[in-house]
C-alpha cells in the first residue's frame with residue numbers, strides 16, 4: 001500500500017490552481033520568477049516529509065526568515081530583554097510601515113521594522129551576527145542553506161525604505177549596532193534559498209519544541225518556540241491575520257516570494273510556494289492550499305479535541321476483597337490526560353466516599369499525559385490516601401514516571 005497523503009496533497013493542489021494575484025515586483029529579481037509554480041510539503045513529528053507539485057522549486061525565504069531570527073534573538077538575550085526592543089502586538093499596518101508603539105518599540109518582529117530590530121539582536125557580537133543567522137537557520141532546516149547573491153544585491157539596491165526603518169529604530173535607541181550593517185544582514189537573511197520541504201522541516205522544528213525532527217538537534221529551547229509560534233499566530237500573515245485565524249487557524253508566516261510556512265504544535269509543519277500574491281502580500285494559492293489542508297485534516301487550533309468527555313473508560317467495584325473484606329473500586333481512564341480530561345477524572349475520584357475501599361486507578365488505556373495531567377492525577381492519589389484509601393495505580397506505560405504505584 002502507498003500512503004494516500006501525497007495523493008491527497010496533489011488533489012489539494014489541483015483544486016487550488018487559481019490564476020489571480022501578482023508576483024512581487026518591488027524587488028527586481030523576484031519579478032522574474034515563473035508565476036505558475038505551485039508546491040506543497042508536509043513534515044511529520046518523526047521527520048517524514050510528503051510533498052507534491054513543484055517541490056524541487058527553489059526560492060528565497062524572505063519574511064519567513066523573521067520568526068527564526070526572532071527565535072535566535074530570544075535565545076541570545078532572553079525574552080525580557082528582547083521585549084524591551086520589540087513588542088508582540090499586531091500592527092494593523094502594511095509590512096514595511098513605520099510602526100512603533102507609544103514606547104518607541106517596533107510593534108512586532110514579523111513586520112520589517114521589528115524584524116530588522118531582531119536581526120540586530122541575533123548576536124551580541126555584530127561580527128558574528130551573519131554567521132549566527134546563517135548557522136541558526138540552517139540548523140532549523142537541517143542542511144546548510146545558501147544565499148541567492150543576485151536577489152541579495154537586487155534588494156540591497158532598493159533598500160532605502162528598510163534603511164529608513166532601521167535609522168528610525170536607532171533613533172529610539174532600540175536597534176543594536178550600525179543600521180547599515182544590520183539592514184545588509186537582514187536583506188541577506190531574506191535571500192537564503194529554500195524549497196517547500198525545507199520550510200516544512202523548519203516549521204516542524206518550531207512545532208516540535210525546537211528539536212529538528214530529522215537531525216534530532218535541539219535548535220532552540222521549547223519556551224522560545226512557544227513565544228515565536230504565538231507571535232506568528234497573531235502577526236504572521238501581514239494584515240490578514242484575523243482572516244487567517246478564523247479560516248486556517250494555525251501559526252504561520254508568509255514571504256513576498258510567495259511562500260507560506262505553517263506550524264501546528266505537536267503535529268505537523270507545512271511549506272507552500274506559489275509566487276502570485278494577494279493585496280495583503282500573501283500567496284493567493286498558498287492561502288487557498290492552507291485553508292484546504294486545515295479543513296481536510298482538522299488542523300484548526302480552535303477545533304476542540306474530543307478527549308475530555310471520554311476520559312472515563314469504566315468505573316466499578318471488582319469482585320476482589322482484601323483480607324479485611326474491603327472491596328476494590330476500579331477506575332479505568334483512557335485517551336489523552338491534559339487539564340480538562342484530568343479535571344473530569346478528579347471529579348469522579350472526588351465522588352468516592354471516605355471509607356476503606358481500595359481504589360485501583362488503571363492507566364493502561366491512557367495514550368498520553370502532559371505535565372499538568374500528571375500533577376493533577378498525583379494530587380488526586382495523594383488526597384485519596386489522606387482520606388485513608390489504599391490506592392493502587394496500574395501504570396504499565398509509566399505515564400506517572402513510576403512514582404505512584
Ligand code: GLU
Pocket residue numbers: 062063064095096112155162187190254255256257281
Ligand atoms: N525582504 C523583504 C523586504 O524587506 C521581505 C518582505 C516580506 O517577505 O514580507 O521587503
